[in-house]
Amino acid sequence: MKFRLATVAWSVIYLLLLLTLLTPLRIITVFLLIVPGAVLFSSLPFKGFLVHVIPVLLIIALLDVYSLLPAIYFLIPSIMMGRIYKKGGPAFQALMTGMGIILAELLVVLFIATYSFGFDLSQYLRDQAAISASIVQQVLSANPMFSNMNWTAEDTQKLGTMLIGKIPYVLIMTSFILAMITHALARPALSSLDVPVRKMKPAREWRLPRALIWYYLLAIVIEWIAGSSDSSWIQMVSISMLPLIHACFIIQTIGFVYFWTHSRKMSPVIALLLSLVVLVFQPLRIIGIIDLAFPLREAITRSKK
Template sequence: MKFRLATVAWSVIYLLLLLTLLTPLKIITVFLLIVPGAVLFSSLHFKGFLIHVMPALLILALLDVYSLLLAIYFLIPSMLMGRIYKRGGSSFQALMTGMGVILAEFLVVLLIATYSFGFDLSQYLRDQAAITENIVQQILSANPMLSGTNWTAEDTQQLGTMLIGRVPYVLIVTSFLLAVITHALVRPALSSLDVPVRKMKPAREWRLPRALIWYYLLAIVIEWIASSSNGSWIQMVSISMLPLVHACFTIQTIGFVYFWMHSRKMSSVIALLLSLVVLIVPPLRIIGIIDLAFPLREAITRSKK
């Protein structure tokens, strides 16, 4: 946990990544922005962490205060993931924490934008669909070969609905991707700094907290509230929360499949094929719900004895 050349190098890397927020490169480097903070928080005491990151943040603040807000946005998951690494938590816990925090931040930003600045994401996406309609109409009009093709108002409405429906998927996948990239880079970096990081548990040991059942019930209640509300934010929370909980149940189901195959001493290839079936057939996540709510694995173990 001492100051060393490697941690100073990571603070320099952090500064360089922050400076790319002022350039078009931020489209790429934003996916790496959590990494330096997580490495520094894991390998240093909190005071040392502040000494390393504060100069970089101050330099960015002098150049562009709006980019500073983005830097702070990504510093929060850095610190929370780094805290898990420092305390010897599992890699799976770090991944799920990072993903959950990033997704929660997305929703908080949407809340602030909705109620402080009057931003309506649903209307924005519908406006984008209307802009797409105008572009398509111009292309169809300019090309005689496509003169028989029409883009109707119904097509525009369907496109807007599709865009709104894809928002939860995009948020979840983006959060997961950021967490995975961070973990993949932080783990070898911490190993080089002599900070031990636990390996990912085998799939048969994947078990999520039983409290997820209560989150599922909460998501259902929020969906019920959102159905009778015109608020853009509460609707976005609803359509984002349920897919996230469903994804967790799918992970739990895959963990159970691997546990079941392992208990029967069957090939992991079969477990992999069954896991693909779970991904293709979403209703099978009910197995994960049962596995969380009841001691299903213990029952299988006892039956073998």
Template sequence: MKFRLATVAWSVIYLLLLLTLLTPLKMITVFFLIVPGAVLFSSLHFKGFLIHVIPVLLIIAFLDVYSLLLAIYFLIPSVLMGWIYKKGGPAFQALMTGMGVILAELLVVLLVATYSFGFDLSQYLRDQAAMTANIVQQIFSANPMFSGALWTAEDTQKLGTMLIGKVPYVLIVTSFLLAVLTHALVRPALSSLDMPVHKMKPAREWRLPRALIWYYLLAIVIEWIANSSDGSWIQMVSISMLPLIHACFTIQTIGFVYFWTHSRQMSSVIALLLSLVVLIVQPLYIIGIIDLAFPLREAITRSKK
């Protein structure tokens, strides 16, 4: 009975989360939409999962079709991550599966928006850059302190190009954060239902293969070739490859941050705050490169002794 009441409670939580999509709270609650579906799929047989989820989806469909589409969108990674939890797969597999599916869905949505609705992401970002440039120019004009400053059309073009170049990185990091948040919440939820889930390695033990450095050098060479080439294919490879490797180095940097704070016996809150800084200030991924290329952690351990 306790198990049945718990799954019904998760169905109610799922419904409440979906209802928030009709309110301004959706900017926050959208990050938690994968969790209830993953918990329900992991803890129930497929038939029981449908019995719990379909009534929720029908209620949302009656209220707002667009919210139903968003619910289905997040239900796909829920099912796939839940399937891995159900079969007792490793936490890293669930995390990477969730990240991969979310990233693939983001790319599919972007593809559909581009070819079905004529949405041009590049042009949209250039327009946003132009709007930002106008605001900056107004600030320069209104404040005598910036009388000598000048924002040129070239600056606007550079800003637009920079925004376009950051799109792959943003998509990858967003997918990773959603998967990590989902795993962090699903694991204790399933434990409360007497379903043990494998732990992720502590963040301080995160270490990627050293071969990633060679991939990074290869990506730099490809970028150099792309800049001197008119081929759209090689440019697309360059645009996609470097941000992905940068995201990997960012993960390595976060692992190093947790290792360093742990070795100094600092609070995990400090490690979390520093990790957020790493995610925001992208050039800090260079710490991950140094951590992979040199025995940085071993040096810290020896200096502590």
């Protein structure tokens, strides 16, 4: 009975979070929307999950049908992460799966907005840069202290280019933060429901799938296609895929650094400092690529013997 009441409570929490989409609180609560679905999917049979979730979605549809779209949007990563938790999969796998699904959904939304509604994100950011430049110019003109400073059209263009260049990192970081918050909250919640969730592996055991090398080659091909295409969506996919894969290679490199220092019985502080170096000098991700493509760790283990 306690278990049933707990899952009903999570359904109520899910409904309340979805209702906040109609209020200014959505700026905060949007980061929590994946959690209830992941908890319910992990702790219930599929039919029980539907019994808990469908009434919530129906209530939302009756109150505001447009809120049903974000509800379904966040339910997809909930199910995918919950599926891994239910099977007892690695926490890192759940985290990366959630991040990948969220990022893919963001790109799909951008695709629909581009081709169905004629939305051009790059042009929108350039327009925002022009508006910001106009405000800056007015402030400079109104203040005698800055009378010698002028905001030129070239400065506006640079600002627009900088904003466009930040898009992939914003998409990736948003996906990562959403997945991380979900895992951080879902794990203790599931533990209270007697659903075991594995902890994150030690950094020295971080190893990504070798198939990432093929995704890297695919991203390079997409980048080549985007270079000769006028499609803003294709260009967005291109500039989003490579930074994401590069981030994965950096994670792999950090995992290798911790593995190497651990095998040499070095202090964890040294591993941390070397990891910071990897984060600062990102071309060092080549180590992660080599570690994925070749049995580098096995070679180090054999050499010690």
